[in-house]
Structure formats: C-alpha cells, structure tokens
Amino acid sequence: MQNCQEIAAGLFYLGGNDRRIALFESAYPVPRGVSYNSYLLKDEKNVLLDTVDNAVSDLFFENLTFALGSDTLDYVIVQHMEPDHSATFARLVERYPDVTVVTSLKAAQMLKNYFGFAGKTRIVKEGDTLSVGRRTLTFVAAPMVHWPEVIFTYVPEDGILFSADAFGTFGALSGNVFADWAGFEREYLDDARRYYFNIVGKYGAQVQSVLKKAAGLNISLVCPLHGPVWREDFGKYLQKYLTWSAYEPEERSVAVFYASVYGHTQNAAEIVASAVAARGVRVKVYDVSVTHTSELLAEAFRASHVVFASTTYNNGIFVSMENFLNDLKAHAFQNRAYAVVENGSWAPQAGALMDGVLSSMKNMRRIGEKTTVLSAVGADSAQALRELGAAIAADVKAE
Numbered sequence: 001m002q003n004c005q006e007i008a009a010g011l012f013y014l015g016g017n018d019r020r021i022a023l024f025e026s027a028y029p030v031p032r033g034v035s036y037n038s039y040l041l042k043d044e045k046n047v048l049l050d051t052v053d054n055a056v057s058d059l060f061f062e063n064l065t066f067a068l069g070s071d072t073l074d075y076v077i078v079q080h081m082e083p084d085h086s087a088t089f090a091r092l093v094e095r096y097p098d099v100t101v102v103t104s105l106k107a108a109q110m111l112k113n114y115f116g117f118a119g120k121t122r123i124v125k126e127g128d129t130l131s132v133g134r135r136t137l138t139f140v141a142a143p144m145v146h147w148p149e150v151i152f153t154y155v156p157e158d159g160i161l162f163s164a165d166a167f168g169t170f171g172a173l174s175g176n177v178f179a180d181w182a183g184f185e186r187e188y189l190d191d192a193r194r195y196y197f198n199i200v201g202k203y204g205a206q207v208q209s210v211l212k213k214a215a216g217l218n219i220s221l222v223c224p225l226h227g228p229v230w231r232e233d234f235g236k237y238l239q240k241y242l243t244w245s246a247y248e249p250e251e252r253s254v255a256v257f258y259a260s261v262y263g264h265t266q267n268a269a270e271i272v273a274s275a276v277a278a279r280g281v282r283v284k285v286y287d288v289s290v291t292h293t294s295e296l297l298a299e300a301f302r303a304s305h306v307v308f309a310s311t312t313y314n315n316g317i318f319v320s321m322e323n324f325l326n327d328l329k330a331h332a333f334q335n336r337a338y339a340v341v342e343n344g345s346w347a348p349q350a351g352a353l354m355d356g357v358l359s360s361m362k363n364m365r366r367i368g369e370k371t372t373v374l375s376a377v378g379a380d381s382a383q384a385l386r387e388l389g390a391a392i393a394a395d396v397k398a399e
C-alpha cells in the first residue's frame, strides 16, 4: 500500500526504508537502517527527482502511482547515478515510456552503461533551467558530491533545494520526514557525521565549492536522497558541513585509538586517556579491533587531537590499526595534532611505521616523541604515558 506524504504544496515524498540491510554499499553497517528518498513535484508538468534502491522499489512505484493519480509523468531528473538511487530507473522508463530524462552529460553516459538507455534525454549543466509551469527549475553542478555526474536541482519560487547525497544521513525515517520532527541532533547527527566522512569525506574541496553556490540561494526546504528533509534550522547543519568539509575539528577533544592483543597496549592507551581527562579535557577511547572503521573514521575527524597506540605485529603495525590508518589516509584525514604509542616485546616497530603514515598526511603535527612500552606498562613507561597525556591536554587547552 502506498505510504507517500505531501511535504509541501505539490511536493510528494515517495521514498522508503530498508532496516534489514547489513552493510550499505557493502561497506558500512547501518544498524538504524537507511532511507532511499525520491520526490515528485507536481505542476503543469510533473517531475520525479530520482528513483530508489531495489530494496524499496515496490513501495516506490505504489507511491508514484498514487501521487500521480490520473496525471502523467513528464520528466524524471536523474541527479545521481549510484544504484541506490538509479536501480529502478529501467523499470520506471518502461512504465512511463514518454517521460523525458533530464540529467547531466556524464549521467547520460552512465545511463547507457548501466541500462543501455538511449531514450528521450535532455542534458543540463550548471545554470540551465527547466520550466514546468509555475516553477522554473535551475540546475547546479555538484561534481564529486558524491560521484562526478551529480547535479542538484533548485526551485527558486519555493526555495526548495534537492541536494542529492549532500545533507543525507544513514538511519531510516520513522514517519517523521522532517529533521525538526525527528529530533535530528539526538537521532541522526552521529549517523550523519559517519555518512559524511565515509561517503564524501575525501572530497572536501568539492563540497566547499557547492556550499558556496548554495550560500547564494534562498532556501526554505532541503530534500536529500537519504534521511530527513530540512525545513527548520538548516543553518546549524550547514555549519557542520562547512566545518567537516574544511577538515576542521568539530570540537576540541581527544580520541584515543588502540590495537591491543593481550591488554597491555589497551592499558597504555587508557593511562594516556586518564591523564587527559584528569585535566578536564574531553577524551574517548576506541578499540580499533572491535569498532567498525567507519565509526573510527568519523570520530577521528570529530576530534582535534588523536592518539594511536598499537602493538607490533609481524614486524609491522597491528592489522586492524594498519587498516584504520590506511582508511584515514584514503579519506584525506588532515589538519590534526597526533601522538603515537607503540608496544613490542622484542623489536618495537609500530610507532615509527604509524608515524610514517600519519606524517604523510596534510598538516599533521606530532605531540612529543613516540612512547614505547616493552611488553607491559612499567613504572617508567607509565610515567611517560602520563606525561604524554598531560602534554596533549595542555595542547588542547592552548589553542
């Protein structure tokens, strides 16, 4: 049965939720599910903005049929070709053979590659417009947010911005389509941060570029392809995006990441954390072997100071820590103060190797020398770890 909502005059939310998916993009756990959003804008011409993932296709077509009523579908705007939004495209054009596809040149090529589609298409680029009656849609190029073909769609008459993946989040919707209804900060902010850094974190410059364009628009409604729609307090979320995409820390705090086999490196990490906390600085500790990398990544970007403690393993960095560091580098982690703690029973190596990875990132500043633990924390290394924690806390407070 259809379950669509009219979220503004003539604008229908047609999306659905998947709460059974284990890994979004086969990579990211989504224990609170994910929504795939699609919108129908009704005017003299009726316009669909993106389709949905196969997981919610039945509901989507029921919603579309209901929202259209006896009207026809004139346009489908393909803003983003990733299959979580385009998977049902082929079925859509089969059902509505007269529909005109409006999309970017790159997306048109992808439609051909994915579906062999070469039907009625109108290619649009930055600044192009499409009159659909009372409203004239304007297109905004948003390359690499999150793929190169992405366009946003702006409706100046109503101040509506259809923002593709931008401003989206993991987490299913619970009937409350609007962020202010849903209690965004409590219910979604952690997922939104994890979504941002894992999905588009690498492309900060491109996000900044599109945010500059958005700053010039009069916006009263933001409709992303995942998560709730924004009609109030969007400025607060926009500020998060400005901070995140500039690779600035969200808060002055410390994140301590450790990889420990028998608990001694954990002990070292927690001694550092206690010394930080004792000085009134917020600190959080993570075991990189049990916390998913997508969460570690988001927490590293959130903090201003990061500590990495790893045992030496196979003459290298412990595997879960090495994987995490590589993921940070792949997502352009930068602009942080860091410290390194290593453990080794006969040939400690992890510290120098971790420092090599971290110092290869942009604008990274190490606090102190690496601190070495030999097998278990002893009196000397405990003192060194406490001094490291004190130095980190002082640095957090100093800036």
Ligand code: FEO
Pocket: 080, 082, 084, 085, 146, 147, 165, 225, 226
């Ligand atoms: Fe939600 Fe880049 O797809």
